[in-house]
Amino acid sequence: MKRVALLGMPNTGKSTLFNRISGASARVGNWPGITVDLMSAKILMGGHIAELIDLPGIYDLHGFSDDEQVVRHFLEHNAIDLVIIVLNSTQIDRQLSLALQIRALGLPSVLMLNMADEARRGSISIDIQAMSERIHMPVAMISAKYGEGFQAALTLAAQSIASSNMQLTLEQINSRLQADNVLEQEMESIVRDSVQMPAQLTDQTTERIDKVLLHPWLGLPIFFAAMYLLFQFIFTAGKPLQDGVAWLLQMLRGGVLEPMLAHVPTWLHGLLLDGIYNGVGTVASFVPIIILFFLIMSMVEDSGYLSRAAFLMDALMARLGLDGRGFVMMLMGFGCNVPALMGTRVMRSRNLRLLTMLVIPFSLCSARLQVFVFMTAILFTPQQAPLVLFTLYLMSFAAIFVSALIFKGRYANSEPFILELPPYRFPTPRQIVLRGWQEVGYFLRRATKFIVIGVVLVWVLTNFPSAAAPASNETFAGMIGSFMAPILTPIGIDTQLAIALIFGFVAKEIVIGSLAVIYGLQGDALMHLMAHKLDWVQGMSFMLFTLIYTPCLSTVATLRTESKSSAFMMLSIVWSLVLAWVVSFVFYQSARALGF
Amino acid sequence: MSSPLTTSLDNLHPGEKAAISSIHAEESLFQRLTALGFRAGKQIEMVRRASFNGPLHVRIGTTEIILRRSEAHRIQINTGL
Ligand SMILES: Nc1nc2c(ncn2[C@@H]2O[C@H](COP(=O)(O)OP(=O)(O)OP(=O)(O)O)[C@@H](O)[C@H]2O)c(=O)[nH]1
Ligand SMILES: [Mg+2]
Numbered sequence: 001m002k003r004v005a006l007l008g009m010p011n012t013g014k015s016t017l018f019n020r021i022s023g024a025s026a027r028v029g030n031w032p033g034i035t036v037d038l039m040s041a042k043i044l045m046g047g048h049i050a051e052l053i054d055l056p057g058i059y060d061l062h063g064f065s066d067d068e069q070v071v072r073h074f075l076e077h078n079a080i081d082l083v084i085i086v087l088n089s090t091q092i093d094r095q096l097s098l099a100l101q102i103r104a105l106g107l108p109s110v111l112m113l114n115m116a117d118e119a120r121r122g123s124i125s126i127d128i129q130a131m132s133e134r135i136h137m138p139v140a141m142i143s144a145k146y147g148e149g150f151q152a153a154l155t156l157a158a159q160s161i162a163s164s165n166m167q168l169t170l171e172q173i174n175s176r177l178q179a180d181n182v183l184e185q186e187m188e189s190i191v192r193d194s195v196q197m198p199a200q201l202t203d204q205t206t207e208r209i210d211k212v213l214l215h216p217w218l219g220l221p222i223f224f225a226a227m228y229l230l231f232q233f234i235f236t237a238g239k240p241l242q243d244g245v246a247w248l249l250q251m252l253r254g255g256v257l258e259p260m261l262a263h264v265p266t267w268l269h270g271l272l273l274d275g276i277y278n279g280v281g282t283v284a285s286f287v288p289i290i291i292l293f294f295l296i297m298s299m300v301e302d303s304g305y306l307s308r309a310a311f312l313m314d315a316l317m318a319r320l321g322l323d324g325r326g327f328v329m330m331l332m333g334f335g336c337n338v339p340a341l342m343g344t345r346v347m348r349s350r351n352l353r354l355l356t357m358l359v360i361p362f363s364l365c366s367a368r369l370q371v372f373v374f375m376t377a378i379l380f381t382p383q384q385a386p387l388v389l390f391t392l393y394l395m396s397f398a399a400i401f402v403s404a405l406i407f408k409g410r411y412a413n414s415e416p417f418i419l420e421l422p423p424y425r426f427p428t429p430r431q432i433v434l435r436g437w438q439e440v441g442y443f444l445r446r447a448t449k450f451i452v453i454g455v456v457l458v459w460v461l462t463n464f465p466s467a468a469a470p471a472s473n474e475t476f477a478g479m480i481g482s483f484m485a486p487i488l489t490p491i492g493i494d495t496q497l498a499i500a501l502i503f504g505f506v507a508k509e510i511v512i513g514s515l516a517v518i519y520g521l522q523g524d525a526l527m528h529l530m531a532h533k534l535d536w537v538q539g540m541s542f543m544l545f546t547l548i549y550t551p552c553l554s555t556v557a558t559l560r561t562e563s564k565s566s567a568f569m570m571l572s573i574v575w576s577l578v579l580a581w582v583v584s585f586v587f588y589q590s591a592r593a594l595g596f
Numbered sequence: 597m598s599s600p601l602t603t604s605l606d607n608l609h610p611g612e613k614a615a616i617s618s619i620h621a622e623e624s625l626f627q628r629l630t631a632l633g634f635r636a637g638k639q640i641e642m643v644r645r646a647s648f649n650g651p652l653h654v655r656i657g658t659t660e661i662i663l664r665r666s667e668a669h670r671i672q673i674n675t676g677l
């Protein structure tokens with residue numbers, strides 16, 4: 001099988017091209033460093049079956065950060081039949097150096113000048129023929145996003161697949177990479193002869209938007225206001241959708257499932273309907289909110305605003321021993337903490353990476369958002385709920401800042417902070433839909449694995465020994481709850497909530513699922529019962545704890561693999577548990593002392 | 597030795613342009629800066645400076661970059677254009 005690799009500087013559209021060629025759905029975003037790991041797909045190229053590999057972006061082949069090491073490692077350990085070099089045409093005057101480095105390695109390559117659309121808008125014209133002759137490799141101009149020139153480029157690539165592949169050794173890479181300044185002179189001369197570009201690309205739109213969004217005084221207020229409006233929107237638009245799905249699922253139970261299962265044994269009836277159906281159904285009713293959330297997230301990620309957020313927040317982050325990229329990872333963590341943790345691979349200093357990874361789990365991910373939408377809808381009025389939700393996001397930042405302050409001495413670093421600011425872009429409808437669809441798939445995989453097992457276990461614990469009344473203190477769940485009472489009573493968490501918290505360690509979706517199982521209800525009935533059983537102080541304390549303690553097992557596993565240290569993973573778990581308890585304790589006791 | 601027109605990048609005001617004269621950085625930082633287009637002789641423009649001593653937003657040719665003042669301090673520029 002042939003092996004074809006996509007290589008280029010960060011944010012040049014490698015993953016976009018990868019998706020277009022293979023039909024796969026690698027993550028795309030207007031941020032240098034979205035891809036930090038290998039992704040491969042089987043394709044048909046020029047009559048060969050080939051493996052196409054999407055690599056992380058690299059600035060040069062010297063490779064000092066963990067994501068760049070991934071590329072070095074890949075080149076050293078794999079025979080390669082073709083390298084597709086992807087460059088951003090609008091920055092060809094500096095990016096060509098990477099193509100020259102790859103050519104110096106002697107790898108069979110084609111050069112794809114991407115973002116032809118933006119180049120045209122910036123009045124940049126490139127003489128493909130002349131460049132190809134000078135650089136001694138086939139060159140094509142394409143737009144991976146809009147498909148322009150794509151078929152011709154693919155044919156060119158197919159023709160260039162080498163008859164014999166090539167495997168490099170570390171020594172070869174190092175010895176062939178020496179004369180940097182010679183390459184530079186060559187680059188300048190090639191650009192002079194084959195490229196016509198204005199001295200400066202003035203993307204008026206980007207410049208005008210930046211004037212407002214990066215305003216010295218208004219920048220940060222605008223950021224927080226926009227964030228508030230986004231979550232207000234998700235709540236107002238998503239809540240009715242969620243109620244609708246919950247209602248549908250309840251109808252399905254009453255109209256179809258109950259009659260169908262009328263004759264199965266009572267315990268099986270309970271397990272299937274009160275356990276799995278109620279539990280998974282309650283979680284599933286959040287799918288519309290999750291889709292909505294990720295549609296917005298994909299627009300934010302693709303807009304280029306993330307780099308601007310890094311600009312706005314870097315001064316504060318520097319005082320916390322972090323940098324602007326760390327803040328962007330926290331924003332990505334709003335979606336899911338796992339890719340955010342992996343995204344720290346772009347950092348070179350191990351200490352900076354560890355400190356950032358220590359605080360990312362406090363970032364309020366979409367799974368926790370489900371719990372909070374659920375709880376705030378129960379405990380607060382529709383006017384208050386979005387405000388409470390926003391407060392929880394602010395608490396998430398606060399937990400991050402406090403933790404960073406406490407641990408920054410231990411993870412001191414002096415990593416330089418330099419970041420590209422890409423132009424504002426807007427995702428195509430296809431990109432947005434693909435992303436939403438991807439998240440649904442991801443959610444369903446989690447649901448079938450963790451959530452079903454979780455709710456079944458909760459059902460067993462709350463229904464056995466069978467002599468006891470369900471969810472009473474005589475069940476296993478009740479016993480565990482009583483055992484934990486000395487720790488949890490001071491923060492206002494009762495036996496039922498304790499079980500939900502314990503299972504929430506596995507994944508936060510299980511929290512809502514297990515509440516449905518524990519109370520044996522679903523939809524409106526569940527919400528009424530809970531509103532009756534909990535007051536807002538208890539509920540808030542529960543939410544604060546849920547926000548701060550360990551997000552899920554996947555996050556824990558990622559912490560372990562990315563840091564390569566079990567001690568670090570333990571530190572993260574213990575610290576988040578301690579902080580969660582202290583915050584909930586202070587909140588609960590002061591609220592009670594104030595008479596609430 | 598340094599002529600009055602030579603200073604470091606962190607002293608440039610928004611809207612001003614200069615030419616990069618030299619870069620003083622360890623290898624890894626030097627290479628990253630080179631890859632982003634910071635090369636001796638290139639023209640650079642200060643676009644804006646973040647408040648609270650935050651990063652600087654500069655433009656080299658068609659690339660826009662943000663960097664901290666401490667990194668900008670290692671880049672010598674010539675303002676006598
Ligand atoms: N205008 C335009 N934008 C493009 C084109 N190709 C990709 N983009 C956008 O460029 C940004 C980066 O795309 P990615 O495919 O994530 O880039 P990448 O090279 O994989 O980036 P890393 O994984 O971070 O190295 C996204 O916002 C894309 O939508 C194109 O041909 N034209
Ligand atoms: Mg990518």
